[in-house]
Amino acid sequence: MTHHDFNTGWSYRRKVTPFQELGGTAGSSWTPVTLPHDALITAERRADVPNGHTNGYFPGGAFEYRKTFAVSEEDRGKLLYLEFDGVYRDAVVTVNGALAGRHAFGYSRFLVRIDPHLRFGADNEVRVACRTHLDSRWYAGCGIHRDVRLIVKNPAHLAVDGVRVTTPDVDDEVAITEIAARVENAGPDTRTLRLTAVVTDEEGVEVARGRAPVTLLPADAETVRLRLLIDQPRLWSAETPTRYFARVELGDDDQVVDEVSVPFGIRTVRVDARRGLRVNGTEVKLRGACLHGDNGPLGAAAIGRAEERRIELLKAAGFNAIRSSHHPASSALLDACDRLGMYVMDEAFDMWTQGKSDFDHSADFPEWWERDLESMVAKDFNHPSVIFYSIGNEIPETGSPDGGRWSRRLAEKLRSLDGTRLVTNGINGFVSVLDLVLDGMAKRRAAAQAADTSGDEQSAGGVNGMMNAFGEMMGQIIASPMVTERTEESFAALDVAGMNYGESRYALDQDLFPDRVIVGTETWPAVIDRNWALVQRHPHVIGDFTWTGFDYLGETGIGLVKYAGQPDEGAGFSSPYPGLTAYCGDLDIVGHRRPVSYYREIVFGLRTEPYIAVRRPERHGVPVAVSTPWAWTDSVSSWSWPGFEGAPVHVEVYADADEVELLLDGEPIGRSPVGAERAFRADFEVLHRPGELTAVAYRAGDETGRTSLTSATGALRLTLTADRDELRADTRDLAFVSLALTDDSGVVRNTADREVRVTVSGSGLLQALGSGAPVTEETFHGGTRRTFDGRALAVVRPTSVGTITVTAEAEGCEPVSLTLAVVPAQPSSAPLPAGPANDTALEMTA
Numbered sequence: 001m002t003h004h005d006f007n008t009g010w011s012y013r014r015k016v017t018p019f020q021e022l023g024g025t026a027g028s029s030w031t032p033v034t035l036p037h038d039a040l041i042t043a044e045r046r047a048d049v050p051n052g053h054t055n056g057y058f059p060g061g062a063f064e065y066r067k068t069f070a071v072s073e074e075d076r077g078k079l080l081y082l083e084f085d086g087v088y089r090d091a092v093v094t095v096n097g098a099l100a101g102r103h104a105f106g107y108s109r110f111l112v113r114i115d116p117h118l119r120f121g122a123d124n125e126v127r128v129a130c131r132t133h134l135d136s137r138w139y140a141g142c143g144i145h146r147d148v149r150l151i152v153k154n155p156a157h158l159a160v161d162g163v164r165v166t167t168p169d170v171d172d173e174v175a176i177t178e179i180a181a182r183v184e185n186a187g188p189d190t191r192t193l194r195l196t197a198v199v200t201d202e203e204g205v206e207v208a209r210g211r212a213p214v215t216l217l218p219a220d221a222e223t224v225r226l227r228l229l230i231d232q233p234r235l236w237s238a239e240t241p242t243r244y245f246a247r248v249e250l251g252d253d254d255q256v257v258d259e260v261s262v263p264f265g266i267r268t269v270r271v272d273a274r275r276g277l278r279v280n281g282t283e284v285k286l287r288g289a290c291l292h293g294d295n296g297p298l299g300a301a302a303i304g305r306a307e308e309r310r311i312e313l314l315k316a317a318g319f320n321a322i323r324s325s326h327h328p329a330s331s332a333l334l335d336a337c338d339r340l341g342m343y344v345m346d347e348a349f350d351m352w353t354q355g356k357s358d359f360d361h362s363a364d365f366p367e368w369w370e371r372d373l374e375s376m377v378a379k380d381f382n383h384p385s386v387i388f389y390s391i392g393n394e395i396p397e398t399g400s401p402d403g404g405r406w407s408r409r410l411a412e413k414l415r416s417l418d419g420t421r422l423v424t425n426g427i428n429g430f431v432s433v434l435d436l437v438l439d440g441m442a443k444r445r446a447a448a449q450a451a452d453t454s455g456d457e458q459s460a461g462g463v464n465g466m467m468n469a470f471g472e473m474m475g476q477i478i479a480s481p482m483v484t485e486r487t488e489e490s491f492a493a494l495d496v497a498g499m500n501y502g503e504s505r506y507a508l509d510q511d512l513f514p515d516r517v518i519v520g521t522e523t524w525p526a527v528i529d530r531n532w533a534l535v536q537r538h539p540h541v542i543g544d545f546t547w548t549g550f551d552y553l554g555e556t557g558i559g560l561v562k563y564a565g566q567p568d569e570g571a572g573f574s575s576p577y578p579g580l581t582a583y584c585g586d587l588d589i590v591g592h593r594r595p596v597s598y599y600r601e602i603v604f605g606l607r608t609e610p611y612i613a614v615r616r617p618e619r620h621g622v623p624v625a626v627s628t629p630w631a632w633t634d635s636v637s638s639w640s641w642p643g644f645e646g647a648p649v650h651v652e653v654y655a656d657a658d659e660v661e662l663l664l665d666g667e668p669i670g671r672s673p674v675g676a677e678r679a680f681r682a683d684f685e686v687l688h689r690p691g692e693l694t695a696v697a698y699r700a701g702d703e704t705g706r707t708s709l710t711s712a713t714g715a716l717r718l719t720l721t722a723d724r725d726e727l728r729a730d731t732r733d734l735a736f737v738s739l740a741l742t743d744d745s746g747v748v749r750n751t752a753d754r755e756v757r758v759t760v761s762g763s764g765l766l767q768a769l770g771s772g773a774p775v776t777e778e779t780f781h782g783g784t785r786r787t788f789d790g791r792a793l794a795v796v797r798p799t800s801v802g803t804i805t806v807t808a809e810a811e812g813c814e815p816v817s818l819t820l821a822v823v824p825a826q827p828s829s830a831p832l833p834a835g836p837a838n839d840t841a842l843e844m845t846a
Contacts, residue, residue: 004150006082007035007731009069012143015062015129030066034731034797036085039063039143040132041299041768042781047577050134054357055554057577060133065144066125073121079153079186080115081160082126085146085331085379088300089361092129100126104364106140107293107327108375111151111160134358137350138292138582139553141300146330147732155187156216156250157258161378163248165264166420167233170280175233175266177208179226181248185216192216193257195224196249202242207231235280236265236384238320241341243384263338265384271422271496273515273540279343279387285535286343286543287604288321289314289586290522292552293330296589297770297780297795299553302330304732306795309723311336313591314549318601323521323545326350326393326426328376332732337385345388345424345521345545346380348373352406354396370413377417389414390521391425394500398425399432404489411493426521427490428500429483430474437477471501471524471629479504484512491516496542503527506534506541520544524629525559525584525596529679532603546600547630551585551772559584560774561634562626563619573628578777584630588772590793591736596632599654602680609705610655610697613637617644617688636789638750639693639709651684657697657704665691712743716752718813720806722820727764727798730825734767735796737806737818741787750790756810757784758794763802763822768795798822 011030045057052058071080082100084091089106092099096119101112118124132142151160162182169176179197192215199208208228216222234242243263250258270278277284291314295306307330314322321343324333329346337344349372355362380386391410397403411423430437477483478501491497491513498521499505509516518541523531525546535541551559557575560583567576581589586597595613602611613635635652653660655674660682662670672682674697690711697704723736739756741749760766768780771788778785785792787810796806804820 002152004152005731006067006148006150010035010037010065010067010144012037012039012063012065015064015131033065035144035148036146036301036303037065037143038141038145038299038301040141041301042779045578045580045777051357052577053554053556053574053579054137055139056556056580058139058553060131060135061142062129062131063142064127064129066127068123068125069150070123071118071120075115075152076120077155078115079113079155079157080118081151081153082112082114083109083149083151083160084112084128084144085109085148086302087128087130087144087146088132088140088142089135090131094127094129096124104368105361105372106132108372109146109328109331109379110375135360136554137356138555139294139300141294143300145300146302147304147332154257156183156185156191156193156252158182158248158250158260159184159221161381163246163260163262164381165246165262167264167266167268170233170235170266170268173232175230177228177230177244177246177266179210179228179246179248181224181226181250182221183214183216183224183250184221185218188218190215190217191252194251195226196251197226197228198247199228199230200245200247201234202244207244230266233266236267236338237279237282238284238341238343238385241265241339241384243338262382264382265338267384269387269420269422271517271542273510273517276517276539277542284320284343284542286321286519286545287319288323288343288345288520288543288545289319289549290325290545290547291322291549292325293327294553296550296553296591297768297793299780302332303734303797304332304335304730305734307333308336308340309591309734309736310550311340311342313587313593315340315342317549317586317593317597318604318606319549321345321543321545322549323347323390323426325522325548328372328379331379334380334383334385338383342385343387344383344385345390346376346386347390347393347426348376348410349392350394352392352395352397352403369410373410373413374417377414380421381418386421388422388424388496389418390498391423393426393522394428394431395425396431396434398427398490399429399434399483399486401489403432404493407490407493422495424494424496424498424519424521425490426498426500427487427502428522429478429480429487429502429505431500432487432490433477433483436482471526474501475504478502479508503531503534506538510538510540516540517542522547525586525600525632526629528600529603533679546586548582548585550587550591551581551583551589551774553581553589555582556580557774558582558628559630559632561624561631564623564625566625573626575775579775581774582630583774589774590770590772590791592772592791594632595635595637595652595654598637599632599680602654602656605656608656609707610653610657610660610695611637612639612693612695612707612709613652613654614639614641614709615650615652617641617647617649620648620650636750637709638748638789639690640712640747640749640751641688642751644688645690647688648685649688651686651693653682653684653695653697654680655682655695655697655705656680658699659697661696661698662686663694663696664689666694710745710747712747712749714744716749716812717742717744718756718808718810718816719746720808720816720818722806722818725819726821726823727804728825729763729798729801729822733798735764735798735804735806735820737794737796739787739792739794739808741790741810741813748790752790753787754811755784755786756792756808759783759807760794760796760804761807762804763800764796764798764804764820766794767797769793770795796820
């Protein structure tokens, strides 16, 4: 089998049909692109987009992609497929004008056979049409947003996704590794072939080998199983992500007719309500992050290096698990989790039969759900990082008998496809009884609005007060007997009960359902201290997945702190236009860690040094109008506040300590117990004076750590820092170049924001330019961008072997440049090494 990267040579445009052109609608020009690509991220955002707060005010639309490619006459008689890792959505694939395939869901991988429509020895054209329109509750983008591969097969071949590796018996001495290979014969003759499998470790050393013959009649398919023994196996976990590689060849005498290389990991996963989650026999508590599908400035494009970078940054911030919210993860993301060590909960759907937006997947769900699950399992099966499948997120049906029935159907379908993973579902008890609570909420909202109109200050703050109390209200409903009864059947279908914002049930369910294992599939970031204490206290609660790890496009402003007197004061959860991001991530949209991330790291017990965050002094004393449970304080880790000398500021210090002392230029200015207002935090009111602000943490009178912030001084500088200086000439690679406004010592000047201009020359191009700003009218596809809190990010994509020069300019700063090298892409793997057959394994197979 031959796999070809099929990401190059494409162009796209807004879709216009011939009938539309006949009627006078002018077609847009074709724009060259390299996949993965998001066609929507460059669209003009508008305030009048219906329900625009859900997707960042990006308009919907239909797009089409095309590519011309030559097919050799030598390929006549072979099977050719296009493998799409994801097209958002309602994809229609045509080859030379003929319909070759279609796929409804925007996130599942699908295969299209194209050889019946090809002209061999000539050029061919493939087109892919797709569309988006009020079909998601967040920004989903549009287009061929994941990798595409051309797969060429001989008539006798290994099926696509036909090699599966399991390790059914593992101990310290040996791991039994079962390789199941699906072999197909599309030719007219009976064939007897030989299957050979070689397992190597990460250093390329052979650790096991087996072989077996297989006879296939015409149009026949068989599964060949080899059971191989691996001595002293090195086990995969998030802490030790050791992988093995199974190279499978299908041979006809001395000729190799097909081959596949499959990375895999050896590990065991067990769970129960008494001992919790155990990976390789060791208890694991999941420090989880929910992760939406977009890559910030890149939009929905799942470019390999962008997916890898997200996992790198989340792992560095203390997470050991992600939940793919709320759709199946890309293959590139799972590859990164395998290599870097990150547990994965891969989620199938955000809706079943009941829609959540006007044109979502619910209309297609009854017809496509089985194929969607089959696709997810085929993609995930050999990834050791995947330990959970989630069948859904906040599905309203889960509070009804019909939802219980659907829960079992989906869960049992997954178990029939893959019995090695745990099945869960992100059930929000509040949503499960939404039919009963909406009427009550409407009455409360009307009363709150009336109170706002009348100026009644005793009404708990009117509408905004109701927004602020939303988390507490939801918790009370989720813990109610009504939710207990209505969700029991849906929870019973699962291996692990996933609960969204359901921490009020953790202790309750230990008594009501003593065998129930719980995972917090989605939780409020503002109460991680309380939630993590519950996770540590209860063995039946195996982890917490915060909403969210990374900021994301859409659901605008749900994590913003809104102040009295601001234009969006009465907007409730969401920000009006030009709101862009949710602003509830531990990391912002360009990957910069926010203060809540360091607080969480301390709560997890992974950081000993205290951390200083300062609330913006221009808002000191201004009443907070709305602060949702998804919001953190509006603080920045900075002591550079020019123009506020002598002004009061609020300083937060996060620490795992008894008390914290605050020093300014070495002089004590305050001492406060930790946990006076909330766990792991001390708060101070001080007058700002430039200098060095130091926080010293104490436990039992002894210093346990200290940290400092220094005010910026001297000249303003613009700095460039690349995540690495060498790239591959590969469609999956990128460089992330951080821009910062600093002083001579590298201290960021967070109040000196200005427009920066970035140019890229040589063997690359500027793919995107952005900042962490949650509210802005700026685009990601231009060469200029205003910094946010003194920072911005340029994303550079290589186009050929050579060098890339990145240059940046800003008013009042000297221009700066850096150079990146682009080296050839890595070659394909070598042929199988020679060696004796594993006769023992063959006997076991027989």
